Amino acid sequence: MSVRELLVGLERAVEAGEHRVWAVRCAHALGLEGIAVSLRWGSELVWFSDDVSARLEDAQFTLGEGPGMAREFDQEPCHLPDLGAYAGERWPQFVAAARVLGVEAVFVWPVRSGAVRCGSLTGYRKVPGPLTAGQAADGLRVADALTDRLLAWRPGEEASVDGAGEAGVVELHRADVHQATGALSYRLGVPMEEALVRLRARAFASGRPLTEVAREILRELPL
Structure with missing residues (x-):
């Protein structure tokens, strides 16, 4: 199926729950x-095709680094066809993590509305x-089509608020x-930004997914 055919069928796929x-x-x-x-410089993952x-x-x-987090690519795609050759010096931790997953090439297109x-x-x-x-041009077309879809989307009762859920579902993956x-910010008396940095550091040090560490912290909260 071509990208053009897929874009024509996007709304139908969403309505049928075939994300x-x-x-x-x-x-x-x-x-x-x-x-x-x-969305929002990687702070919320809302739609994905597979676990990798x-x-x-x-x-x-x-890690707070990688092509999707780089501000200079807010309007331009960032294509890394060979992670080891092109990105190791700039994003060494991200490249190492990606290669552990078996990923050797990454391509990022901005999802944008006008200049935003x-x-x-x-x-x-x-x-x-x-x-x-x-393929590079088609990626921009897909990103533009998803902009309209995501700006129109609002979470309803069916949206997941408990972690990863099913691959492909538009959801609050990082709720x-x-x-x-927020809990760390209150407990430690620090700003939200610092609390998130500490949460990231704990996940990185333990080698566990950020969502898993977050759930652990929430389980520690008093009932």
């Missing part, structure tokens, strides 16, 4: 093995290699992280 199927097909049409969409794409986004958010970036579309490959000109950040 994951659509995302998987879209990734393959772009010549990728998986895709994910995050979700974990790749979590790695960027936990509201998120990013990230795709990956497990083998190095650039996209074709057509636990936001709650744990």
Whole structure:
């Protein structure tokens, strides 16, 4: 299925609850093995095709580095067809985490409304290699289409608020992280930004996913 056909069927797929199927097909049409969409500089993961794409986004958010977090790419795509050759010096921790997942190439397109970036579309490959000109252009088309979809979306009763949920579902993947950040901020008497830094550091030091550490902190709260 072509990218054009997928974009025509986007609304129908959303209405039918086939987010994951659509995302998987879209990734393959772009010549990728998986895709994910995050909002607000990676602070909220809302749509992903598979576990690797979700974990790749979590790695960027936990480490606070990576192509999806770089502010200079707020309007321009960032393509890293060979992580080891192009990104090791700038984002060494992210590259190391990505390669542990078997990822060797990462491609990021801005999800934007006019001049305002509201998120990013990230795709990956497990083998190095650039996209074709057509695939790179199609990635921008997909990012623009997802901008309209995500700006129109509002979480309802069916939205997950308890972690990862199902791959592909538009949800608050990091709801636990936001709650744990607030709890740490109150408990330690520090600003929210510092509480999030401490939460990230705890996840990095333990080698565990950020969402898992957040749930642990929430379980420690008094009833």
